[in-house]
Amino acid sequence: MDGPGTLIGHCENDCWVWVEWDKNQFRTYTYRYGQGFYDVLVVDDVRQLKSGELMAVGCHVKPGRDGKFRNVHAWNKGVVIKMKPPKARVRWDSGIRGEYSYGQDGKLEIEICSPESTTYVSSAHGVSVSGHKHINKNKASKNK
Incomplete structure (x- = not known):
């Protein structure tokens, strides 16, 4: 696969x-990640x-x-x-996790951050970031 993807889960052994x-986006693939193997x-x-x-994972x-x-403030990301429609489970930068409505049921407890807050430039060797404000630990790229 070319380009970025989103980690949507881990197997039980986390490898x-x-x-x-x-x-x-219609197919999910499994890859090794850990114990010396990084696909x-x-x-x-x-x-x-x-x-x-x-809304979607990632x-x-x-x-x-x-x-x-x-314990989650307006400035938290x-x-x-x-x-889990109509809710999404979120991991906040502070480590707190919770389930929140995202508009499907009329309530907007969370909303997507503006993509303009960060500029991303992709390359064959990964992604270089300008104006970086938040790390997305769920994004992945195929290891070549």
């Missing part, structure tokens, strides 16, 4: 990861949503207008780690 490639590399890149999609999020959080 294999499931990746959904941005170019082919994919971690990169910083923005998750590309399908047409009509409001999206960068921030608290939304209806958010009432304990997070990444969606699991989808």
Whole structure:
């Protein structure tokens, strides 16, 4: 696969990861990642949503207008780690995790961060970042 993908899960032994490639979002592939084997590399890149999609694993999020959080503040950023419509599970930069509405049920506890806040330039050897503000630990690129 060419280009970035999103880690959408880990196998039980944490040596294999499931990746959904941005170019082919209808199929999930497994790759070795750990114990000396790295079929994919971690990169910083923005998750590309399908047409009509409001949220997906790997999206960068921030608290939304209806958010009432304990220990999560307006300036905190997070990444969606699991989808359970109408909610998304988020891992905040602080390590806190929780499930939040993202607009499907009329509530907007979280919303996608503006892609303009970070500039990404991809290359054959990964991604170089300008104006970097948040690391997406769920993004991957095929190790060549």
